[in-house]
Amino acid sequence: MNVQGKSRPLADSYSRTVSYLRFSVTDRCNLHCVYCRGLKDVPVLRHNELLSYEEIIRLVRIAVGLGINKVRLTGGEPFARRDCDALIVGLREEFPDLNLRITTNGTLLQPHMDTLFKARVNAVNISLDSFNAQTFQRITGSDSLETVLAVLDELVARGMRVKINAVAMKGVTDRELEDFLKATARWPIDVRFIEFMPMGAQTIWERDSFLSAGEILQTLGSMSRLTPVENTHRDHGPARMFTVEGHKGRIGVISALSNHFCDSCNRLRITSDGNLRTCLFADAMTPLRDLLRNPDVSDAEVAQVIRKALANKPIGAELLRQRRQAAVAAMSMDSIGG
Numbered sequence: 460m461n462v463q464g465k466s467r468p469l470a471d472s473y474s475r476t477v478s479y480l481r482f483s484v485t486d487r488c489n490l491h492c493v494y495c496r497g498l499k500d501v502p503v504l505r506h507n508e509l510l511s512y513e514e515i516i517r518l519v520r521i522a523v524g525l526g527i528n529k530v531r532l533t534g535g536e537p538f539a540r541r542d543c544d545a546l547i548v549g550l551r552e553e554f555p556d557l558n559l560r561i562t563t564n565g566t567l568l569q570p571h572m573d574t575l576f577k578a579r580v581n582a583v584n585i586s587l588d589s590f591n592a593q594t595f596q597r598i599t600g601s602d603s604l605e606t607v608l609a610v611l612d613e614l615v616a617r618g619m620r621v622k623i624n625a626v627a628m629k630g631v632t633d634r635e636l637e638d639f640l641k642a643t644a645r646w647p648i649d650v651r652f653i654e655f656m657p658m659g660a661q662t663i664w665e666r667d668s669f670l671s672a673g674e675i676l677q678t679l680g681s682m683s684r685l686t687p688v689e690n691t692h693r694d695h696g697p698a699r700m701f702t703v704e705g706h707k708g709r710i711g712v713i714s715a716l717s718n719h720f721c722d723s724c725n726r727l728r729i730t731s732d733g734n735l736r737t738c739l740f741a742d743a744m745t746p747l748r749d750l751l752r753n754p755d756v757s758d759a760e761v762a763q764v765i766r767k768a769l770a771n772k773p774i775g776a777e778l779l780r781q782r783r784q785a786a787v788a789a790m791s792m793d794s795i796g797g
């Protein structure tokens with residue numbers, strides 16, 4: 460199925476056009492990152508509560524018909540779901556020109572490496588918050604830094620476009636900025652710092668743990684010569700990117716809190732249990748799973764439900780400003796997909 464030139468663009472009530480769909484393919488994750496689910500024992504969904512791969516592919520088909528041309532598989536940890544390769548291959552077979560991307564912690568990726576290349580996955584984002592084994596262990600609860608670095612090496616050597624996402628935390632990231640800079644010298648990758656967002660009722664987010672994009676840029680700018688890169692074709696997403704003099708890679712910041720980018724938000728999210736979320740910060744969701752499982756509901760009817768939900772896509776920054784408790788949303792990223 461061709462993903463270009465579909466029906467009228469999917470637009471919300473603020474005239475933002477939506478072209479990017481993110482799927483949390485599972486809520487399970489093998490890591491326990493402190494800023495995400497942490498060490499808390501979270502009940503995971505039963506298999507039949509997750510969207511099946513057929514349901515995900517059907518939803519992509521419907522979304523492509525609405526003008527979506529970019530899909531990201533995330534989680535939980537996408538490679539923690541059994542036979543994730545079947546989904547990747549299935550998507551590529553049906554949508555040869557879909558911009559297909561994956562966000563992963565990299566720890567379980569190695570056995571799936573060949574599939575990513577065969578399926579022509581367009582880019583892999585690896586969440587990596589530290590290049591120091593002890594810090595990595597402290598943040599994730601896992602000692603798999605070397606595994607992730609080996610995967611990163613191989614992906615880059617085989618020509619995959621790779622981005623590193625690091626959640627910025629005061630007292631942690633700011634002490635290791637030089638390591639991230641060195642990574643841009645070693646690999647031709649984009650290293651992006653994401654401002655820590657207060658997500659999930661149990662969030663450990665505090666004003667004191669917040670490290671802003673501005674602070675990061677100031678420190679990095681004192682260590683190296685950074686030059687802003689124009690985001691001409693929106694190919695950086697919400698990130699502000701910079702070249703680093705003499706380095707192969709670039710650095711960037713995603714300032715979800717300090718300098719929001721709601722005006723240009725082009726995304727929709729589907730949670731692992733099939734709820735459509737039109738804004739990361741809004742807990743209001745539109746359930747799609749039961750519709751997909753109802754033999755009397757057509758693709759056109761599902762499409763209509765998506766259009767209707769989109770009409771109410773909020774401005775997330777407003778929700779953030781109006782929040783009464785630390786967390787802006789009750790659900791943490793592992794269920795939403797980041």
Ligand code: SAM
Pocket residue numbers: 488494495533534535536537562563564584585586624625626653654655656657658792793796797
């Ligand atoms: N397991 C995969 C991974 O680690 O990339 C995919 C899921 S993870 C929830 C997706 C992204 O959300 C990661 O880049 C993670 O760092 C980010 N994330 C999770 N909680 C966050 C928070 N509170 N603030 C900012 N980013 C967060």
